[in-house]
Amino acid sequence: MSELSGLRIRQLRVSFDGFKAVDGVDLDVRPGDLRFLIGPNGAGKTTLVDAVTGLVKAEGSVLFGDEELLGRSVHKIARSGIGRTFQTATVFEELTVLQNLDIAAGAGRGMLTMLRRRKGVPESVARALETVGLAELADSPAGTLAHGQKQWLEIGMLLVQDVRLLLLDEPVAGMSHDERQATGELLERISEERTVVVIEHDMDFMRSFARSVSVLHAGRVLSEGTVAEVQADPKVQEVYLGHAAAGDVLDTAAPAAVQEA
Numbered sequence: 076m077s078e079l080s081g082l083r084i085r086q087l088r089v090s091f092d093g094f095k096a097v098d099g100v101d102l103d104v105r106p107g108d109l110r111f112l113i114g115p116n117g118a119g120k121t122t123l124v125d126a127v128t129g130l131v132k133a134e135g136s137v138l139f140g141d142e143e144l145l146g147r148s149v150h151k152i153a154r155s156g157i158g159r160t161f162q163t164a165t166v167f168e169e170l171t172v173l174q175n176l177d178i179a180a181g182a183g184r185g186m187l188t189m190l191r192r193r194k195g196v197p198e199s200v201a202r203a204l205e206t207v208g209l210a211e212l213a214d215s216p217a218g219t220l221a222h223g224q225k226q227w228l229e230i231g232m233l234l235v236q237d238v239r240l241l242l243l244d245e246p247v248a249g250m251s252h253d254e255r256q257a258t259g260e261l262l263e264r265i266s267e268e269r270t271v272v273v274i275e276h277d278m279d280f281m282r283s284f285a286r287s288v289s290v291l292h293a294g295r296v297l298s299e300g301t302v303a304e305v306q307a308d309p310k311v312q313e314v315y316l317g318h319a320a321a322g323d324v325l326d327t328a329a330p331a332a333v334q335e336a
């Protein structure tokens with residue numbers, strides 16, 4: 076496993092026709108962190124991740140370790156060890172779990188060779204299967220997996236590519252309670268060897284598994300710290316409820332503004 080690296084974002088700005096979706100964000104994620112990015116709809120969370128992964132043009136600086144990512148192509152950024160998932164899992168439904176992982180791993184083999192006959196499972200693929208808990212379903216078509224299992228497969232596909240920074244967009248959306256728990260534990264395991272950033276609207280999930288939290292609002296970082304620090308911040312309470320005197324909103328059920336994602 077390669078060395079852990081952190082993320083250092085400075086004065087990140089993304090505009091869409093003059094609208095500032097990300098408006099001067101400074102963000103530090105230490106190596107091996109499990110950072111949650113929260114904030115109301117439209118706060119700029121996905122756009123920030125799009126900027127880090129090269130999907131939108133941005134100004135400022137994004138260092139992963141000591142490599143500047145801004146200005147690089149999507150492919151070059153991916154080759155730098157950065158991978159992301161989207162809200163909808165993108166797996167090959169007709170192929171088995173193993174074949175999906177094999178394709179992600181690439182390993183210099185032609186697609187047909189991989190599909191025709193397997194001779195043993197590459198070490199990285201075997202490890203990813205174990206890590207994401209899909210070893211027993213290795214030969215099942217991905218299309219037959221439960222919603223949560225597809226998300227885990229997608230995370231496995233990043234692991235076999237030896238991604239060192241994982242950016243996950245609402246990984247537990249639509250999951251059952253047990254699947255959420257299993258996903259949280261998976262993220263804890265993964266972040267022992269990698270840096271993980273999770274965009275999330277599920278406040279219970281965030282409270283259970285975040286090691287640190289950044290709250291975005293209107294394209295800026297509103298608050299940052301531990302779960303307790305962020306929950307106690309009146310600015311955060313104001314954004315989530317519209318007024319500061321409403322008590323500890325993040326301590327109870329997620330407010331409507333947060334659930335609408």
Ligand SMILES: Nc1ncnc2c1ncn2[C@@H]1O[C@H](COP(=O)(O)OP(=O)(O)OP(=O)(O)O)[C@@H](O)[C@H]1O
Pocket residue numbers: 091096114115116117118119120121122123336
């Ligand atoms: N391609 C685009 N063109 C124009 N505006 C965009 C584009 N992408 C995002 N926006 C706008 O930028 C703002 C930030 O959007 P973004 O999706 O980053 O927010 P978010 O925090 O991820 O929200 P959500 O929690 O709803 O996913 C929103 O006002 C959105 O409408």
